Amino acid sequence: MYALVTGSSKGIGFAIARKFVQNGIHLILNSRNIIELESVRAELLGINPSVKILCCEADLSKKRGIETLSEFIYKECKELDILVNNAGVYLPGNIIHSEEGLLEKLMNANLYSAFYLTNSLLPKLRKSQAASIFNICSIAGLDPYKGGSLYCISKFAMNGFSRCLRQELLNDSIKVTTVYPGATWSDSWKGATIPDSRIMQAEDVAEAIISCVRMSPAAVVEEIIMRPQLGDL
Numbered sequence: 001m002y003a004l005v006t007g008s009s010k011g012i013g014f015a016i017a018r019k020f021v022q023n024g025i026h027l028i029l030n031s032r033n034i035i036e037l038e039s040v041r042a043e044l045l046g047i048n049p050s051v052k053i054l055c056c057e058a059d060l061s062k063k064r065g066i067e068t069l070s071e072f073i074y075k076e077c078k079e080l081d082i083l084v085n086n087a088g089v090y091l092p093g094n095i096i097h098s099e100e101g102l103l104e105k106l107m108n109a110n111l112y113s114a115f116y117l118t119n120s121l122l123p124k125l126r127k128s129q130a131a132s133i134f135n136i137c138s139i140a141g142l143d144p145y146k147g148g149s150l151y152c153i154s155k156f157a158m159n160g161f162s163r164c165l166r167q168e169l170l171n172d173s174i175k176v177t178t179v180y181p182g183a184t185w186s187d188s189w190k191g192a193t194i195p196d197s198r199i200m201q202a203e204d205v206a207e208a209i210i211s212c213v214r215m216s217p218a219a220v221v222e223e224i225i226m227r228p229q230l231g232d233l
């Protein structure tokens with residue numbers, strides 16, 4: 001089984017990649033920094049040397065980056081079974097007095113990346129006997145988040161994309177799962193002083209995803225909503 005995890009050099013994407021490797025799933029890693037990707041590759045091979053791990057540097061907020069990754073997959077991977085659309089950014093910003101171009105930046109990174117990459121990889125996924133797509137949305141795609149309205153807009157759009165995709169692929173036997181994590185420890189929270197008890201670990205999100213992968217072809221988990229036990233920050 002082969003999985004592509006976008007944005008897998010750190011944070012939630014890295015935790016998912018590590019979980020896949022622990023379960024014997026071959027990987028394609030992606031981010032915008034090949035040096036970091038090669039270092040992650042070495043670390044993961046240390047956990048399970050029997051898996052194949054490929055790296056592709058590509059900026060998925062740009063159409064050219066999506067083409068680069070897609071061409072790489074068609075050329076280098078004999079199969080693709082799992083696509084995790086994880087790459088994304090959090091940038092603060094509200095609707096009123098919004099910074100010029102900020103919404104476009106967030107939509108490119110958080111929605112169009114997944115939209116165009118998925119479209120381009122669907123023919124490859126259709127050849128798999130057990131294809132799954134995981135779209136890493138956010139609880140910010142369910143409810144407004146103070147100070148982050150523009151991020152929320154991009155994640156509400158991702159929510160819509162993912163749920164529509166589920167309907168479109170229902171008869172293609174490609175599972176689609178929308179994942180809505182709450183606050184999860186990652187570089188996005190760097191500098192914040194939050195006690196461990198108030199924030200989830202990326203490993204928790206990875207654990208939820210691998211449990212979906214292990215299910216029989218007859219079952220799909222359509223939505224995963226995860227929050228810190230003590231509630232949203």
Ligand SMILES: NC(=O)c1ccc[n+]([C@@H]2O[C@H](COP(=O)([O-])OP(=O)(O)OC[C@H]3O[C@@H](n4cnc5c(N)ncnc54)[C@H](OP(=O)(O)O)[C@@H]3O)[C@@H](O)[C@H]2O)c1
Nearest residue numbers: 007009010011012031032059060061088138183184186187
């Ligand atoms: N952490 C949270 O609390 C939280 C909660 C809900 C949802 N999420 C969502 O979970 C996903 C991962 O977040 P995270 O907190 O784990 O972030 P993170 O630690 O900042 O990691 C983001 C990953 O994506 C890559 N990336 C960013 N922009 C990219 C681009 N344009 N093209 C390719 N790769 C790109 C980064 O590498 P480079 O920068 O080197 O490219 C990195 O590998 C995001 O979609 C985020 O919105 C996070």
